Amino acid sequence: MLSLALLPWVHRTWTNSQRSRRTPSIGTELEEDRAFEHFDDRDDVHEMRETSVHEEGVPSGSMRERLSKARGMISARLSGIRGGPVNSSMWEELEEVLILADVGVDTTLDLVNRLQDRAEAEKLEKGTDLLEALKAQMKNDLSRDRELSLTASKGTVPVWLFVGVNGVGKTTSIGKVARRLTDDGLNVLLAAGDTFRAAAAEQLEKWANNCGADFVRGSEGADPSSVIYDAAEAALAREVDVVLADTAGRLHNKVNLMEELAKVRRVADREPGQVSEVLLVIDATTGQNGLSQAKEFTEAVGVTGVVLTKLDGSAKGGIVFAVERELDLPVKLVGLGEGDLDLVDFDPESFVEALFGDD
Amino acid sequence: MFESLTDRFDGILGRLKGKGRLNESDVAEAMREIRLALLEADVHFNVVKRFVERTQTRCLDSEVTQSLTPGQQVVKIVNEELTTILGGESFQLAYSQNPPTVVLMAGLQGSGKTTSSAKLARWFKSQGRNPLLVGADLQRPAAVEQLETLGQQIDIPVSSSATNAIDAARKGLEEAHLTGRDVLIVDTAGRLTIDSALMDEIAQISDAVEPDHTFLVVDAMTGQDAVNTAEAFHATLELDGIILTKLDGDARGGAALSVKEVVGRPIAFASTGEKLEDFDQFHPGRMAERILGMGDVLTLIEKAEEVFEQEAAEEAAQRLLEGTFTLDDFVDQLRQVRQMGDLSSIMSMMPGVPKEMKDASIDEREIDRLEAIVLSMTPNERSNPDVVDGSRRTRIADGSGTTPAQVSNLLKQFKEMRKTMKGMAGLGSKTNSRKSKAKKAKKGKKGSKKAGNSRVQPKDDPNVPKLNVADLDLTLPGQ
Numbered sequence: 001m002l003s004l005a006l007l008p009w010v011h012r013t014w015t016n017s018q019r020s021r022r023t024p025s026i027g028t029e030l031e032e033d034r035a036f037e038h039f040d041d042r043d044d045v046h047e048m049r050e051t052s053v054h055e056e057g058v059p060s061g062s063m064r065e066r067l068s069k070a071r072g073m074i075s076a077r078l079s080g081i082r083g084g085p086v087n088s089s090m091w092e093e094l095e096e097v098l099i100l101a102d103v104g105v106d107t108t109l110d111l112v113n114r115l116q117d118r119a120e121a122e123k124l125e126k127g128t129d130l131l132e133a134l135k136a137q138m139k140n141d142l143s144r145d146r147e148l149s150l151t152a153s154k155g156t157v158p159v160w161l162f163v164g165v166n167g168v169g170k171t172t173s174i175g176k177v178a179r180r181l182t183d184d185g186l187n188v189l190l191a192a193g194d195t196f197r198a199a200a201a202e203q204l205e206k207w208a209n210n211c212g213a214d215f216v217r218g219s220e221g222a223d224p225s226s227v228i229y230d231a232a233e234a235a236l237a238r239e240v241d242v243v244l245a246d247t248a249g250r251l252h253n254k255v256n257l258m259e260e261l262a263k264v265r266r267v268a269d270r271e272p273g274q275v276s277e278v279l280l281v282i283d284a285t286t287g288q289n290g291l292s293q294a295k296e297f298t299e300a301v302g303v304t305g306v307v308l309t310k311l312d313g314s315a316k317g318g319i320v321f322a323v324e325r326e327l328d329l330p331v332k333l334v335g336l337g338e339g340d341l342d343l344v345d346f347d348p349e350s351f352v353e354a355l356f357g358d359d
Numbered sequence: 360m361f362e363s364l365t366d367r368f369d370g371i372l373g374r375l376k377g378k379g380r381l382n383e384s385d386v387a388e389a390m391r392e393i394r395l396a397l398l399e400a401d402v403h404f405n406v407v408k409r410f411v412e413r414t415q416t417r418c419l420d421s422e423v424t425q426s427l428t429p430g431q432q433v434v435k436i437v438n439e440e441l442t443t444i445l446g447g448e449s450f451q452l453a454y455s456q457n458p459p460t461v462v463l464m465a466g467l468q469g470s471g472k473t474t475s476s477a478k479l480a481r482w483f484k485s486q487g488r489n490p491l492l493v494g495a496d497l498q499r500p501a502a503v504e505q506l507e508t509l510g511q512q513i514d515i516p517v518s519s520s521a522t523n524a525i526d527a528a529r530k531g532l533e534e535a536h537l538t539g540r541d542v543l544i545v546d547t548a549g550r551l552t553i554d555s556a557l558m559d560e561i562a563q564i565s566d567a568v569e570p571d572h573t574f575l576v577v578d579a580m581t582g583q584d585a586v587n588t589a590e591a592f593h594a595t596l597e598l599d600g601i602i603l604t605k606l607d608g609d610a611r612g613g614a615a616l617s618v619k620e621v622v623g624r625p626i627a628f629a630s631t632g633e634k635l636e637d638f639d640q641f642h643p644g645r646m647a648e649r650i651l652g653m654g655d656v657l658t659l660i661e662k663a664e665e666v667f668e669q670e671a672a673e674e675a676a677q678r679l680l681e682g683t684f685t686l687d688d689f690v691d692q693l694r695q696v697r698q699m700g701d702l703s704s705i706m707s708m709m710p711g712v713p714k715e716m717k718d719a720s721i722d723e724r725e726i727d728r729l730e731a732i733v734l735s736m737t738p739n740e741r742s743n744p745d746v747v748d749g750s751r752r753t754r755i756a757d758g759s760g761t762t763p764a765q766v767s768n769l770l771k772q773f774k775e776m777r778k779t780m781k782g783m784a785g786l787g788s789k790t791n792s793r794k795s796k797a798k799k800a801k802k803g804k805k806g807s808k809k810a811g812n813s814r815v816q817p818k819d820d821p822n823v824p825k826l827n828v829a830d831l832d833l834t835l836p837g838q
Contacts, residue, residue, distance in 0.1 A: 099404055102401075166469070175500075196633075198504070203502075206500035251608040253608060285578070287582025287614065288399055290580075292609055314588070
């Protein structure tokens with residue numbers, strides 16, 4: 001019981017550790033993990049070769065076609081908006097629609113304020129026009145480069161690192177990406193970097209077998225960095241085009257786990273591997289916490305794009321709108337179902353339409 | 360969990376608390392802010408609306424506005440309404456008259472069903488039951504393997520031998536009968552509520568095993584859609600309770616507030632960490648108090664009682680109060696505290712802990728380092744830290760992989776703490792002479808906390824810098 005009495009103690013230790021972090025002379029030498037001391041940080045400025053994947057083969061309408069389900073609450077509000085003239089309750093309803101889609105309070109207020117300015121300037125009077133203006137504005141906000149990069153210097157293999165919190169669908173997304181890339185004729189190697197969750201490697205192995213990709217794993221509880229490093233070595237030897245590396249799900253507020261992930265990224269980026277994409281997987285049902293996830297993961301491992309999964313459910317995934325807007329992180333892929341082929345390029349147009357439950 | 364909501368409520372209500380008189384616009388302003396705070400916390404839109412309306416009406420009641428401490432009254436009302444939203448009374452788990460008691464787990468993909476099934480099984484086991492797990496998730500590759508691995512870790516058998524989920528569940532039930540297992544936990548595949556084929560399947564599983572409790576597993580990070588999901592599952596399965604997962608994240612957990620409000624079923628269990636023992640029954644009242652920044656002393660005490668040996672703890676406490684607490688005792692206590700779980704989650708349950716500390720995540724390795732320092736001392740040094748001189752300090756630092764500065768830092772703080780505790784001894788024993796020893800410990804603690812604001816406690820040392828998570832340098836070299 002009485003160790004509660006240690007609180008003042010823990011407090012001071014803690015704050016002192018903060019102090020020593022700021023004073024580089026004390027304590028900081030322990031920060032770096034010793035196991036990987038022999039790798040120094042090299043900023044190789046090799047000649048880059050551009051081999052971005054142009055995602056052909058996926059019909060451009062496919063995201064739209066599959067996003068037509070689940071309207072309910074939102075569409076009821078929308079039909080109200082469409083029918084009527086522009087008035088104050090309509091603004092409130094628009095706000096509700098956006099908040100219900102998980103766009104978030106701040107982003108919603110910003111969108112609606114801008115829309116109000118526009119409505120005034122253009123003298124919009126009908127609800128339908130207002131809605132169209134809002135959609136146009138949102139689509140405009142979503143104009144970004146969404147290409148996935150297979151760029152790597154000579155003698156190295158591009159590595160795509162999949163990161164995210166628990167249960168968002170990292171392993172499944174890798175399986176589906178592998179399926180897509182192998183269908184495009186690329187040689188893919190899957191690295192089972194999730195050495196924590198029971199049977200995660202088995203799950204990934206099944207995907208590898210499904211699409212004929214190479215597969216590298218370590219033992220359960222092994223150091224994920226070493227598994228991915230080994231995978232890159234194997235990939236180079238087997239002339240593989242890209243390594244898709246799985247990582248264990250982790251909550252972004254766990255300092256140690258995020259440090260581990262940062263190390264995974266560092267090691268994955270050593271020759272013969274070169275990290276060309278760090279894809280943050282976000283579940284479409286995620287609420288405002290998605291923003292916090294994107295911030296923390298970006299800070300720790302430099303996320304280059306978002307994979308939005310489970311968008312085939314009733315959730316709208318509006319949080320990625322906030323993520324794109326606030327962190328300038330492009331959504332690159334969208335998961336639309338359980339099938340192997342249900343991972344498609346993100347299409348802002350259909351995403352915005354679906355946000356409002358439209359066809 | 361819920362920390363950011365706590366901060367917001369602290370701020371909003373803090374401003375009201377001080378006021379001697381409340382007018383309508385004060386209340387309206389506070390309610391507007393509460394509304395935003397709840398929406399940002401992912402509480403469902405309609406739930407927020409109703410919550411604010413109810414609370415506002417009650418706050419404008421003449422009894423409140425004319426009371427001498429209207430601010431306190433508002434806090435009380437918000438607390439009560441929050442408790443109502445969170446589920447009022449705790450979930451009461453009833454065991455079936457004819458064992459096994461069957462539990463069915465349902466939820467979306469990735470909400471944490473498989474892990475929760477194992478955690479729940481472990482919990483039942485800790486209650487003296489003999490659970491059997493059934494792996495009826497045949498959708499996700501290797502889901503059954505995952506459950507089997509978890510089953511091995513907690514030494515609980517897993518039944519899984521079928522080609523379809525309904526048969527798997529049925530066979531599990533038979534196996535439970537045959538092997539005399541008194542609790543059956545059926546893990547199912549994740550499914551979207553709009554997938555009618557799969558919703559149909561889970562309804563059939565439910566018919567086949569006739570569960571005593573059907574739990575919906577909900578991710579604490581879920582947004583507005585949590586309500587739709589819960590409603591749809593409730594319509595198909597008739598839920599009994601909710602299991603809330605990933606509460607150790609920094610999600611504000613609004614989903615928890617909404618789901619109960621909409622389907623009228625309480626949150627029965629909550630999962631607060633990656634370890635299988637980070638799982639317990641959910642107590643709505645305590646959670647509301649935590650949101651309002653009052654700490655969660657009850658849960659803390661329960662947790663402590665789980666890991667602490669009563670007598671040893673009391674002895675240590677005694678020595679602490681007498682000022683004869685040694686570094687050995689310290690390491691001992693530290694280890695026990697860590698057994699209770701994640702330090703930051705313990706911290707969040709303590710009343711009166713500064714916000715900065717709750718928000719900051721504690722680097723557990725820092726604690727490892729402290730332990731290493733103490734373990735590098737001789738027994739004599741541990742009981743008489745005063746003998747540590749320069750050369751001993753260097754030796755200890757070498758032995759523990761730290762610096763002499765870190766060693767003396769620890770020693771300095773240890774001595775200070777010992778002094779403080781000795782000073783507090785009087786406070787605790789005088790006011791609580793008739794309480795039991797365990798109680799005394801708790802009260803002494805609480806008492807001292809309060810006293811700390813005005814008197815002896817050095818905790819709010821202005822020299823100690825405020826923590827700011829944003830300032831933490833967690834980035835990597837080379838980035």
